[in-house]
Amino acid sequence: AHAEGAAGSKFDFTEVEAGVDEMHHIAEGYDADVLLRWGDPLFADSPEFDPANQTPEAQARQFGYNNDYVGFIPIDGSSEHGLLVVNHEYTNEHLMFPGIVKVEGDKLTVAAADRKRVDIEMAAHGGTVVEIRKQDGKWQVVTDGARNRRITAGTEMELRGPAAGHARLQTKADPSGTRVFGTINNCAGGVTPWGTYIMAEENFHGYFVGELPADHREAQNYERYGVPDGSYEWGNFHDRFDVSKEPNEPNRFGWVVEVDVEDPNSVPKKRTALGRFKHEGAESIVAPDGRVVFYLGDDERFDYVYKFVTAGTYNPDDRAANMDLLDEGTLYVAKFEDDGSLTWMPLVFGEGKLTAENGFTSQADVVIETRRAADLLEATKMDRPEDIQPNETNGRVYVMLTNNTKREEADAANPRAKNAFGHIIEIAEDGGEFAATKGTWEVLLQCGDPSVAEVGATFSTETTKNGWFGMPDNCAVDAEGRLWVSTDGNSPKATGRTDGLFAVDTEGAARGTSKLFFRVPVGAEMCGPLILPDMQTAFVAVQHPADGGEDWEGFGRPSYYEDLSTRWPDFKDNMPVRPSVVAITKQGGGRIG
Ligand code: FEO
Numbered sequence: 001a002h003a004e005g006a007a008g009s010k011f012d013f014t015e016v017e018a019g020v021d022e023m024h025h026i027a028e029g030y031d032a033d034v035l036l037r038w039g040d041p042l043f044a045d046s047p048e049f050d051p052a053n054q055t056p057e058a059q060a061r062q063f064g065y066n067n068d069y070v071g072f073i074p075i076d077g078s079s080e081h082g083l084l085v086v087n088h089e090y091t092n093e094h095l096m097f098p099g100i101v102k103v104e105g106d107k108l109t110v111a112a113a114d115r116k117r118v119d120i121e122m123a124a125h126g127g128t129v130v131e132i133r134k135q136d137g138k139w140q141v142v143t144d145g146a147r148n149r150r151i152t153a154g155t156e157m158e159l160r161g162p163a164a165g166h167a168r169l170q171t172k173a174d175p176s177g178t179r180v181f182g183t184i185n186n187c188a189g190g191v192t193p194w195g196t197y198i199m200a201e202e203n204f205h206g207y208f209v210g211e212l213p214a215d216h217r218e219a220q221n222y223e224r225y226g227v228p229d230g231s232y233e234w235g236n237f238h239d240r241f242d243v244s245k246e247p248n249e250p251n252r253f254g255w256v257v258e259v260d261v262e263d264p265n266s267v268p269k270k271r272t273a274l275g276r277f278k279h280e281g282a283e284s285i286v287a288p289d290g291r292v293v294f295y296l297g298d299d300e301r302f303d304y305v306y307k308f309v310t311a312g313t314y315n316p317d318d319r320a321a322n323m324d325l326l327d328e329g330t331l332y333v334a335k336f337e338d339d340g341s342l343t344w345m346p347l348v349f350g351e352g353k354l355t356a357e358n359g360f361t362s363q364a365d366v367v368i369e370t371r372r373a374a375d376l377l378e379a380t381k382m383d384r385p386e387d388i389q390p391n392e393t394n395g396r397v398y399v400m401l402t403n404n405t406k407r408e409e410a411d412a413a414n415p416r417a418k419n420a421f422g423h424i425i426e427i428a429e430d431g432g433e434f435a436a437t438k439g440t441w442e443v444l445l446q447c448g449d450p451s452v453a454e455v456g457a458t459f460s461t462e463t464t465k466n467g468w469f470g471m472p473d474n475c476a477v478d479a480e481g482r483l484w485v486s487t488d489g490n491s492p493k494a495t496g497r498t499d500g501l502f503a504v505d506t507e508g509a510a511r512g513t514s515k516l517f518f519r520v521p522v523g524a525e526m527c528g529p530l531i532l533p534d535m536q537t538a539f540v541a542v543q544h545p546a547d548g549g550e551d552w553e554g555f556g557r558p559s560y561y562e563d564l565s566t567r568w569p570d571f572k573d574n575m576p577v578r579p580s581v582v583a584i585t586k587q588g589g590g591r592i593g
Pocket residue numbers: 089187188202280299386473
């Protein structure tokens with residue numbers, strides 16, 4: 001039994017003091033041990049990490065960059081032995097590579113990439129599957145685990161579902177429209193009830209350069225997704241990332257990817273039935289009738305909340321029977337009505353406005369241009385939907401809306417104009433059935449500093465100056481049904497605090513109370529989080545430490561490889577900062593939080 005905290009809180013720990021420095025901080029009585037750093041070996045033959053002499057080949061055998069989603073697939077039902085699955089969302093060249101930044105006054109210029117650098121970046125993207133084991137209370141990486149695997153921007157994948165093989169997905173290299181290399185910008189994700197790993201492709205637009213041929217049929221489609229964006233230089237060395245040379249390639253990204261972790265040589269599947277947009281994550285739950293429901297956010301200002309309901313049902317006794325459940329089902333987009341009701345509108349070819357008249361000739365067109373289909377259905381334009389988490393314990397669903405400073409007009413579901421700090425919506429599906437097409441919703445929290453009246457934050461009065469947060473992003477629900485929220489973008493300069501992991505009460509008198517459990521080093525974003533089923537371990541992912549570290553006095557500016565504001569977690573002169581996964585355990589054992 002656990003003592004309840006103040007005013008019926010389901011959490012019982014002494015919170016961390018908010019602030020900013022070069023270290024991570026965990027609540028008193030807990031250990032936070034770095035488990036996996038960028039460059040760490042994943043295989044018995046992985047080369048030692050040598051940051052000044054990195055190669056694409058070495059990187060492909062080492063833990064990738066910018067760990068984001070963290071999932072755990074138990075081996076034999078254990079909470080002490082399993083496969084850790086981790087997304088590597090993107091790369092920060094100025095923090096990764098020595099000698100590429102030129103400094104003039106306050107201005108940083110990053111040198112143009114060469115082929116080798118681009119290939120390292122591509123190998124640092126994707127995901128990791130790695131066996132881990134808890135021994136004597138501490139987690140260890142099993143570098144000879146038979147299922148250990150790196151997935152990169154070059155891993156061969158199969159396109160499946162309604163858009164597979166469609167002309168709009170065919171390229172010179174792949175006339176079949178079913179084979180694609182790699183996955184990129186995998187943000188949050190999920191683990192399915194049948195134990196596969198889901199990687200969500202988010203900001204894929206940043207990887208494309210070039211200009212579409214004049215009057216190309218994809219012009220309107222790509223404009224809606226911001227393609228090409230040219231943040232990365234891959235297209236200067238790999239033609240498929242140049243839309244003037246391979247105009248259909250962007251249609252092969254922006255999907256949900258499913259990986260069978262049991263076979264390290266399995267071909268990951270891009271599941272087109274779940275739509276194409278800037279997928280944040282894909283957390284799932286089994287409905288009472290056995291269908292499986294996936295909640296999906298499209299992380300862009302004024303974009304939408306979706307869910308996918310499988311046509312088939314989950315069979316807990318036959319793993320193989322579940323392996324293609326994600327190829328058939330219904331994709332819905334959310335309309336949050338002002339009266340607190342919610343309608344899930346099906347995105348089905350031939351229904352409503354999704355017809356030839358509007359340029360849709362099949363379900364393939366609907367999923368390729370999911371955003372335009374949802375526009376036509378007049379779905380509710382949201383303040384950047386991030387991770388969405390169903391909660392089996394209380395039957396509700398939590399939607400993280402990170403912020404939207406461009407919103408001019410508030411509405412019921414996005415109640416603040418110039419929404420700088422974001423909010424969290426709680427959904428109750430009709431009858432507590434996750435597959436329902438109707439429900440109700442309310443705002444659980446308007447985020448931001450509650451001591452500043454104009455911010456309009458709605459944390460409970462029990463929430464201390466350390467416990468409030470802005471920019472909810474990833475989240476998790478633990479085995480006791482408690483909500484954990486990690487944040488992205490709390491500015492040290494504006495708020496005197498870094499991002500962190502917060503414990504948020506959703507029930508009873510304590511509803512809306514938040515406490516800070518862990519905070520990241522300067523410049524980092526807090527990803528993960530994950531609490532294992534036995535409640536004895538939490539994993540968190542510290543992403544891009546030192547990035548933007550110049551944003552706080554005392555940490556130097558500018559911040560780049562040779563002049564880092566922090567060298568977390570090694571603090572060695574010959575080591576740059578390294579995004580890392582951290583394992584949190586209670587000293588002497590016991591429940592997290
Ligand atoms: Fe990659 Fe939406 O955060």
